Amino acid sequence: MELTRRDAAAALAALGASGGVALGARFAADRGERPEEDGSRDGDDVPADDEAVRETLTAVASVVYPSEVAGVSEFVEGFLAGRLDGSAHATGVRETVAELNHLANTWHGAPVADLDSADRDRLLREVGADTAEEDPGGTTAERVRYYVVNELLLALYASPTGGELVGIENPQGHPGGAESYQRGPQ
Amino acid sequence: MSGAESVGDERSAPDGVDRTPVTDADVCVVGAGPAGALVADRLAGEREVVVLDAGPRFDPEDRLARQERAIRPFYDRPDVWGVGGERDAHENAGDRSYPLNHARVKGVGGSTLHWQGMVMRLHEDDFDSASERGVGADWPVDYADLRPYYAEAERELGVAGASDNPYAPPREEPHPMPAFQPSYSDSLFAEACESLGIDMHSVPNARNSEPYDDRSPCVGYGTCQPVCPSGAKYDATVHVERAEAAGATVIDRAPVERLEHDGDDRVAAAVYATPDGERHRQEADAFVVAAGGVETPRLLLLSASDRYPDGLANGSGHVGEFFMDHLFAGAGGTLDEETRQNHVGFYTSACDQFYDEADESQAPFKLEFFNYAGPSPVESALTGDDWGDALRDRLRDEYGNHVAMGALVEQLPDADSRVTLADDRTDDRGNPVPRIEWTVGDRALDTIERANAIQVEVLEELGADVEWVAGPDATGPAYHHMGTTRMSDDPDRGVVDADCRTHDLENCWIASSSVFPTSGAMNPTLTIAALALRVGDDVAGWLADES
Ligand SMILES: Cc1cc2nc3c(=O)[nH]c(=O)nc-3n(C[C@H](O)[C@H](O)[C@H](O)COP(=O)(O)OP(=O)(O)OC[C@H]3O[C@@H](n4cnc5c(N)ncnc54)[C@H](O)[C@@H]3O)c2cc1C
Ligand code: SF4
Numbered sequence: 001m002e003l004t005r006r007d008a009a010a011a012l013a014a015l016g017a018s019g020g021v022a023l024g025a026r027f028a029a030d031r032g033e034r035p036e037e038d039g040s041r042d043g044d045d046v047p048a049d050d051e052a053v054r055e056t057l058t059a060v061a062s063v064v065y066p067s068e069v070a071g072v073s074e075f076v077e078g079f080l081a082g083r084l085d086g087s088a089h090a091t092g093v094r095e096t097v098a099e100l101n102h103l104a105n106t107w108h109g110a111p112v113a114d115l116d117s118a119d120r121d122r123l124l125r126e127v128g129a130d131t132a133e134e135d136p137g138g139t140t141a142e143r144v145r146y147y148v149v150n151e152l153l154l155a156l157y158a159s160p161t162g163g164e165l166v167g168i169e170n171p172q173g174h175p176g177g178a179e180s181y182q183r184g185p186q
Numbered sequence: 187m188s189g190a191e192s193v194g195d196e197r198s199a200p201d202g203v204d205r206t207p208v209t210d211a212d213v214c215v216v217g218a219g220p221a222g223a224l225v226a227d228r229l230a231g232e233r234e235v236v237v238l239d240a241g242p243r244f245d246p247e248d249r250l251a252r253q254e255r256a257i258r259p260f261y262d263r264p265d266v267w268g269v270g271g272e273r274d275a276h277e278n279a280g281d282r283s284y285p286l287n288h289a290r291v292k293g294v295g296g297s298t299l300h301w302q303g304m305v306m307r308l309h310e311d312d313f314d315s316a317s318e319r320g321v322g323a324d325w326p327v328d329y330a331d332l333r334p335y336y337a338e339a340e341r342e343l344g345v346a347g348a349s350d351n352p353y354a355p356p357r358e359e360p361h362p363m364p365a366f367q368p369s370y371s372d373s374l375f376a377e378a379c380e381s382l383g384i385d386m387h388s389v390p391n392a393r394n395s396e397p398y399d400d401r402s403p404c405v406g407y408g409t410c411q412p413v414c415p416s417g418a419k420y421d422a423t424v425h426v427e428r429a430e431a432a433g434a435t436v437i438d439r440a441p442v443e444r445l446e447h448d449g450d451d452r453v454a455a456a457v458y459a460t461p462d463g464e465r466h467r468q469e470a471d472a473f474v475v476a477a478g479g480v481e482t483p484r485l486l487l488l489s490a491s492d493r494y495p496d497g498l499a500n501g502s503g504h505v506g507e508f509f510m511d512h513l514f515a516g517a518g519g520t521l522d523e524e525t526r527q528n529h530v531g532f533y534t535s536a537c538d539q540f541y542d543e544a545d546e547s548q549a550p551f552k553l554e555f556f557n558y559a560g561p562s563p564v565e566s567a568l569t570g571d572d573w574g575d576a577l578r579d580r581l582r583d584e585y586g587n588h589v590a591m592g593a594l595v596e597q598l599p600d601a602d603s604r605v606t607l608a609d610d611r612t613d614d615r616g617n618p619v620p621r622i623e624w625t626v627g628d629r630a631l632d633t634i635e636r637a638n639a640i641q642v643e644v645l646e647e648l649g650a651d652v653e654w655v656a657g658p659d660a661t662g663p664a665y666h667h668m669g670t671t672r673m674s675d676d677p678d679r680g681v682v683d684a685d686c687r688t689h690d691l692e693n694c695w696i697a698s699s700s701v702f703p704t705s706g707a708m709n710p711t712l713t714i715a716a717l718a719l720r721v722g723d724d725v726a727g728w729l730a731d732e733s
Contacts, residue, residue, distance in 0.1 A: 013250075064573035082188060089189020121574075130571040134260045136191045146260065150568045154257065157564040157581070166563045166581040170529045173257055173564055175405035175416065178395070181369045181529035181557055 003071040007159040008078025010174050045102050047094035050084055055113040056097045061152050063120045066165060069156070079155045089147075092136055096147035099140060103127060124149065190254035190261060196242030196293070197268055197439070198461070205460040207468040208236040208435045212729055214456050214470035216442045216485065219296020220711060221697035221718040222476030223425035224342060228722030230432035233729065236468055237426070237434060238458050240441035240481070241293030242268070246423075249415040256409045257562075259569050266412040267291040267299055272614035273441075276480075280603070280623030284511075289665035290478055294438055297478065297665070298421040298711070302411040302532060303392040305345055305712040307336050309541060310355050312550065312706030320546040321629065322598050322704035326675040326684035329355055332716050339715035340390070343420045344398040347390030353538035354387075363395045365534075366404070369557045370526040371589060372535040378647035379537070384640070386555065389536040392420040392711075399424065408562070410531035419532075440466075443617055444489040445473065445498055445694070452693045453498075459615055471732065472725050476697040476718070479509070479667025483605045483700060484620045486671070486681075499671070499688035499696075502678055506606050508599035508669035509624060510705045513661045515551070515634040517641035518559050518590030519650040525589050528562045533592075540640070541707065549596040549633040550707040553640065560588025589650055593637035595661075596707040597630040599669050624663075631658040666710045671700040685724045686717060693728070697721045 048056065057080065058073045065072060084090045100123075101111040107126065108119050115123065124130060128141030134150045135142035154173075156162035163171035170176030211234045215222045218239035226237045244267070255261040264270045264287045276286045291299045310329040315322030333356075340347075340361055347361035365388040368376070372386065379386050393410070394403045404418040414421070430436055440458040446467070448454040455467040475482050483506040489498035497505050537553040544550040563581045572580055597603075603625040607618035638657050645652050656662075674680025677689035682701050688694045697718040699710040 064577070066575050066578035085188055087189050087192040089192045092189070092191070130573070134258065134568065136260065146258075149573065150258065153567045153573070153577075154254070154564065157567040158257070163563065165578055167524070167586045168526075168528060168563055170406050170408070171564050172408040172528060172531075172562045173253060175407050176529070177406045178366065178404040178530060180406065181526065181534075182367050184370045184373075184526065185524040 001068050001070065001161055001165055003069055003075035003159070003161050005074070005078055007161045008075050010159045011079045011155040012082040013175060045095065045098040047091065048097040048101065050080070052101065053084060053094060053097050054080055056101060056111070057148065057152060059113040059115070059120055060124065060148055062117060063124065064149055064152055065156055069165070075155075076152070083151075092143070093147045093151065096143045100127065100144055100148060103140075188251065190251055190258050193248045193251045193255065193268075194245050196244060197273070200461065205437050205440055205466070207466050208234065210234055211236045211468065211470040213472045213474065213725060214238065214468050215474045215476055216456060217296065217476035217478065217481070218294045218422065218426050218436060218438075219476065219478060220298050220422040220425070221714050222296070222474065223422040223429060224715055224718040225474050225476060225697050225722045225725070226429035226434045226436075227425040227432065228719060229726060230429040230434040232726065235429065235434040236470065237429070237436045238440040238442050238456060238468060239292070239294055239436070239438050240273075240477075241291070241438065243294045243438045244299065249413055252413045253407065253409050253415050256412050257565055257568070259565070263288050263412055267293065275611060275613050275619045277608045277611055277619060277621040279621055280625055282624045282626060284622045284624045284663060286480060286620070286622060289663065289667065290480070294426050294436060295421045295423040300412040301421075301711065303419045304532070304709045305340070305343060305390050305392045306708040307355055307357075308706040308708050308713055309550070311542060311544070312704065312708070315704040319544050323672070323674070325703050326673060332713070332720070333357075335716035335719050336712065338719055339712050342425070342719070343392040343712070343715060344394055344401070345390050345392055345712075346395035348388040351387035351538060352385065353541055361390060363398055365389075366391055366393070366395050366532075367534065369534050371557060371559075372555055374521070374525065374589070374648060375535065375555045375644065378644050382643060382647055384537055384644065385539050386535045386537055389533060389554070391532055393532060394418045404530065406530050408528060408531045408558075441615065442477070442485060443615060445475075445485065446489070447491065447493070447498065447691060451691055453691055472693045472695070472729060474695045474697055474721060474725065479670050479698055479700040480605055480620050480622070482696060482698050483670040484607065487607050488617055494690070499681055499690045499694060501690045502681055504601070504672060504679070505681055506670050507601045507604045508672050509603045509605050509622065509667070510597050510599055510669040510702070511624070511663035512594040512666050512705065512707055512709070513597055513626060513630050513634055514656060514664055515593040515595055515637040515641070515661060516590060516656040517638055517645055517652060518556075518588060518654050519645055519652040520560075520587045521589055521648065521650050522587065524586050525559065527557060527559045527588055530557055533557050544596070547629060547632065548636060549598070549629050551593050551595040551633055551637050552707050553637065554592040554594075556590040556592060559590035561585060589645065589648065591641040591644060593641065594664055594707045594709070595630050595633045595637060596705050597626050599672070599704060600625055600627060605670050626661075634658045634661055664709070666699060666705070668699040668702040668705045668710060671696050671698070672703045673701040674703065686721050687724065695721045695725060
């Protein structure tokens with residue numbers, strides 16, 4: 001199933017983005033608590049730039065999205081264009097992507113985008129993102145779950161195409177109108 | 187601003203706002219939920235009105251980020267509107283724990299920011315429970331007294347409804363907007379109900395079915411409870427903004443800690459705190475307490491003085507007593523066909539057929555046909571240890587064929603079910619926190635079973651596998667706080683009179699479901715709104731007489 005620009009726009013409409021660079025400073029303070037160090041960070045990671053975030057998230061999407069989904073890189077790009085604003089959230093995404101790439105380099109000798117699909121899957125499980133519960137201020141596993149895996153799953157399954165894959169064309173979070181609930185199965 | 191964790195920190199950030207008292211105020215309203223907002227809007231054109239609210243003003247720009255909080259598993263419901271912590275600490279005692287911080291929002295707009303927006307009128311007998319049903323207490327007002335105010339409240343909130351409900355109390359005029367059309371799953375229920383002789387009808391929603399009041403029609407975000415990003419669902423910021431446009435002053439982050447009285451049995455000032463650590467006194471000619479069904483009695487109790495050692499307006503001793511909520515009864519299961527759930531977050535059909543069967547042993551109750559049974563795929567996607575095709579398969583498996591029904595059941599007023607002050611626990615400002623002893627009697631528990639029996643019968647007729655029943659053991663509150671400053675003509679038996687004015691203090695009114703002597707089983711807020719509009723008129727009349 002092909003993801004479209006409309007899906008990316010829909011994901012953004014659901015999750016919010018306003019390019020709020022000017023507001024960024026206001027939120028810098030609420031990220032006070034740094035995650036517990038769990039030994040997997042060496043503290044040198046610089047937050048990833050937009051290009052690295054896009055590449056990494058697209059690579060992860062190829063693992064966490066169902067196989068029939070096409071158009072992933074355009075979707076991720078479109079959706080990130082709004083998400084990578086000046087918010088605390090954007091900073092969290094950048095930092096976590098940098099951390100994930102650091103681990104990919106250390107453990108598999110290449111950044112996430114250069115790993116093959118099986119290694120990406122393995123890396124995410126080695127990090128613990130499969131069993132972790134999301135937490136923006138938690139361990140690496142919990143942050144990867146929050147900022148990377150769930151970021152992508154939220155974008156997909158709050159979009160009409162993602163919803164349709166599982167039987168709901170107007171999923172929660174998507175303003176798909178007040179008619180679809182009245183319609184029977186097609 | 188994107189990202190659930192990017193929601194502004196309205197509760198503690200310094201903002202440079204002037205929160206000093208208003209000079210020469212005619213009316214001071216405590217609380218900016220729907221009750222306080224409607225009173226303020228009613229009076230603001232003619233009078234100098236100031237509204238004090240304990241919570242912050244929320245930035246409308248953050249609504250999508252709050253919606254993300256509603257969907258993401260990291261956030262609990264109270265996190266969506268920043269409820270909790272020391273400010274909102276409370277104690278539970280008694281048989282049942284009451285999840286107070288799931289049941290309210292503090293801030294401009296009050297709990298309607300989180301509410302679902304179902305708005306029915308009480309039935310005529312709800313006002314005469316003792317005389318007609320042999321239990322509970324009669325209200326000192328009747329349906330007929332409130333009827334014009336109900337109509338006005340429906341216009342103010344913007345209610346979508348139809349006149350197809352044969353069990354609803356009489357009305358002269360149609361609702362301001364057409365009802366929402368029934369859902370696909372309603373049509374499945376309709377067949378089953380028809381063969382059982384159970385009537386289904388539309389249900390009034392404080393939610394735009396078409397553009398109304400410069401607000402958008404419903405666009406189907408499906409997260410109504412706890413947040414509607416489009417503004418289609420009514421919330422009290424509508425009337426706060428209107429009151430401000432008419433000249434009212436609204437001061438946020440200003441918890442009132444006590445009401446002070448003068449020697450003439452009048453309230454003289456509301457003492458409130460501000461984020462800079464200061465305390466201020468807001469003087470006014472008239473005071474309207476609209477702080478919700480738990481904080482209202484708490485504030486009166488906190489305002490004890492030498493003259494009123496048991497708390498202000500508490501000559502009857504009933505402040506805090508008769509705490510009631512509506513009890514939830516439900517059942518659900520799955521069909522072997524698609525049911526199309528979770529497109530919207532509200533319901534479109536109900537059944538009031540059994541409501542007026544109520545008597546001494548059976549409580550009034552109403553039935554609801556859900557449009558949001560079973561899991562929402564996007565929420566399920568974020569939990570679990572699968573992804574890729576495995577996750578897709580699980581979501582397909584989980585979603586698609588759930589059905590469920592709910593019911594709300596009245597509980598009787600009982601003096602032992604009550605809100606008092608905790609002995610040794612204090613909030614962030616050093617004031618004793620509310621202590622809730624919530625008890626539920628047998629009439630309500632038996633009626634839950636009766637509702638369950640009908641629900642299971644309907645589901646079985648539908649051909650569903652019944653997978654859960656929320657009966658007397660699993661019931662919970664509907665987050666409607668009622669009864670704690672009850673209304674009575676007799677100053678020994680109630681806190682306020684039929685006009686919602688306190689018996690003890692001439693210039694103090696209470697606008698809240700805390701005045702309900704008996705609750706009925708209908709969601710309370712339309713009645714709160716009707717009473718608030720009536721309080722507005724009474725205060726206006728009193729002020730005119732004074733000057
Ligand atoms: C999840 C949920 C779903 C609901 N669904 C429905 C529904 O479908 N239909 C329905 O009819 N009702 C529903 N309700 C209930 C509805 O929200 C309330 O009945 C309504 O908001 C009460 O209005 P109020 O103005 O009396 O109190 P609130 O809306 O609670 O507002 C009280 C205000 O007073 C302020 N305050 C408290 N103490 C002080 C103080 N000391 N000083 C200054 N300010 C103070 C608070 O900050 C708050 O803003 C629901 C509630 C919840 C939580
Ligand atoms: S379904 Fe309608 S009312 Fe509910 S959140 Fe969406 S737009 Fe608002």
